[in-house]
Amino acid sequence: MKQSYDYVIVGGGSAGSALANRLSADESTSVLVLEAGRSDFVFDPLIHMPAALMFPAGNPLYDWAYETEPEPFMNGRRVAHARGKVLGGSSSINGMIFQRGNPGDYDKWATFDGMQDWDYAHCLPYFKRMESCMAGADTWRGGSGPLKMERGPASSPLFQAFFEATEQAGYPRTDDVNGYRQEGFAPFDRNVFHGSRMSASRSYLWPVRGRPNLDIATLATVTGLRWQGDRVTGVDFVRAGRRRHTVQAGEVILCGGAFNSPQLLQLAGVGDPETLRSAGVTPRVELPGVGENLQDHLEVYLQHSCVQPVSIAPWLKKWKAPYIGAEWLFNRGVGTSNHFEGGGFIRTNDEVAYPNLMFHFLPIAVRYDGSAPEGGHGYQVHVGPMNSDVRGHVRIKDADPRHKPAIRFNYLSTERDRQEWVEVIRAARHILAQPAFATFDGGELSPGPSVQTDEEIIDWVAQDAETALHPSCSAKMGTDDQAVVDPASMRVQGTEGLRVVDASVFPTITNGNIFAPVMMVAEKAADLIAGNTPLAPEHAPVYRAGAGMPIHPQGDPRNQAWDAKTAVPSAEQAITGVTR
Known part of the structure; x- marks a missing residue:
């Protein structure tokens, strides 16, 4: 490790891995990655075997094990938040579900001050640059990027019943939720290739570790920033908990993510002056938005027992683990799948412009921790x-970088959010009650038949819901008085030599899992930071709900197919079965 670098990247997670690859491609540029977790060793099956995804969460070797402050609208519960404690960050321990979000998410970003170059047309070429979509490249999908992904087969009897049930419930199929049309149901892309997890580290860092201008230091916890006036000139860090550098x-x-990046900014005196002083930190740069605007996806599991032996439950037996591992070594068997092989997106009411509900189907009744x-x-x-309208915050408690910040999301705190939850549960039950499941259904296990009224549904959600592990938006891009990061350069407002690139810079959360949007942001940010000419926008046609017709070019033969495949009743009719 040298004494000085052109770029020091704090955090070797999803965004940090992508940035390290792209910035070090210039041989004249020196790059150092500082990752507080350990290395993602090639022989660690709990990282690289897709089916092992339930084991790292809660394990102190893999997980920083954050939790919220008592959530006031969830009976004072503290909600656990797993965050990757390893190179690759949370991409090394997540569910490997690859979803970009809806094109409308990015068009919404572009409505914020200064964000006009972050609409879907400007983001699409960066999504494509990072992808090698094994299902095939096309107008919407990339085929030569570092991140390889396979599409789940979703072909088991239970998946077949699920897709049939969604059609019986009045919802369409789509051929790719990351392509022309997100709304509908389909097999999902997953960042899995040849039966192994394709984390950000494996995709972006492993191929370039030998570059002489790239250094990667693990077990390196950054404790503070070095300043000269308003310019950041370096970092202090502790290696392996002992040696100071x-x-x-x-x-x-x-690139520390939605918790760590605002925490480090606040520890360095960047943030709301009142928050900083209460924690014993002298304010340096007044940015009241640091740590605010925090967003996430909350989720529940609707579980049914199955009267036929077609789920993957037998594979949870501990004595089968050696057999699963042995098969996985040869890219065979249940170990090669993340099991979230399909699902979809719908609108629960006709007031929303694009889907506000995501389904992940799983052919087993199990919690994320494996219970x-x-x-x-x-x-x-x-x-x-x-697209919940609740907002939370991340705030340091004191000036000690070893202490985790106070995190609160304020789940269920708005009337709109609570009403959407009622719609969500009723929509999910409507699908699971369709005839396609009749030969499998042994009854609802969770929440169970005792939960029926709006009030009972909200009470159950407050008691049982878990995070989908998508914290974001706590150091948002923009130019308003709550913005933290300049969207044209990724610089922290009011500073020099300091930038943020991770999920914290989202102005609003995207519609789906956030790994893919984080990687897109990192790809685009790499060009902004390096001074490269940004990729030209691509104005690909996309499905717009309520437009009446698909917006393929006139005469495109897909129009006729889409007309037949996507003609559906209103959201209310689909959920209630009522046709007016």
């Missing part, structure tokens, strides 16, 4: 609102 930097790029209800075979859907 300082390194100089032309630029420092924070399962009694009764053996089962199936479930993971559901939750995608």
Whole structure:
């Protein structure tokens, strides 16, 4: 490790891995990655085996194990938030579900001050640049990027019943939720290739580790920033909890995620002066938006028992683990799948412009930590609102960088959010009650038949819901008085030599899992930071709800197929079965 670098990247997670790859491609540029977790060793099956995804969460070797402050609208519960404690960050321990979000998410970003170059047309070429979509490249999908992804087969009897049930419930199929049309149901892309997890580290760092201008230091916890006036000139960090180091930097790029990036900014005196003083930190740069605007996806599991032996429940038996591992080594068997092989997106009411509810179907009744209800075979859907209007915060408690910040999301705190939850549960139950499941359904396990009224649904959500692990938006891009990051450069407002690139810079959360949007932001930010000419916008046609017709070019033969495939009743009719 040298004493000085052009770029010091704080955090070797999803965004940090992508930035390290792209910035170090210039041989004249020196790059250092500081990752507080350990290395993602090639022989660690709990990282690289897709089916092992339930084991790292809660394990102190893999998970920083954050939790919220008592959530006031969830009976004072503290909600656990797993965050990756390893190179690759949370992309090394997440569910490997690859979803870009809806094109409308990015068009909404572009409505914020200064964000006009972050609409879907400007983001699409960066999505495509990062992808190698094994299902095939086209107008919407990339085929030569570093991140390889396979599409789940979703072909088991329970998946077949699920897709048939969604059509019986009045919802369309789509051929790719990341392509022309997100709304509908389909097999999902997953960042899995040849049976192994394709984390950001494996995709972006492993191929370039030998570059002489790139250094990667693990077990390196940054404790503070070095300043000269308003310019950041380096970082202080502790290696392996003992040795203290300082390194100089032309630029420092924070990639710690929605919790750590605002925490480090606040520890450095960047944030709301009142918050900083109450924590014993002298304010340096007044930015009241640091740590505010925090957003997430909350989800519940609707679980049913299954009367036929077609779920994957038998594979949870501990004595089968060696057999699963042995098969996985040869890219075979249940270990090669993340099991979230399909799902979809719908609108629960006709007031929303694009889907506000995401489904993940799983051919087993199990919680994310691997605990399962009694009764053996089962199936479930993971559901939750995608565009909640609740907002939370991340705030340091004191000036000690070893202490975790106070995190509060304020789940269920708005009337709109609570109403959407009622719609969500009713929509999910409507699908699971369709005839396609009749030969499998042994009854609802969770929440169970005792939960029926609006009030009972909200009470159950408050008691049982978990985070979908998508914290974001706590150091948002923009130019308003709550913005933290300049969207044209990724610089922290009011500073020099300091940038943020991770999920914290989202102005609003995207409609789906956030790994893909984080990687897109990092790809685009790499060009902004390096001074490269940004990729030209691509104005690909996309489905717009309520437009009446698909917007393929006139005469495109797909129009006729889409007309037949996507003609559906209103959202209210689909959920209630009422046709007016």
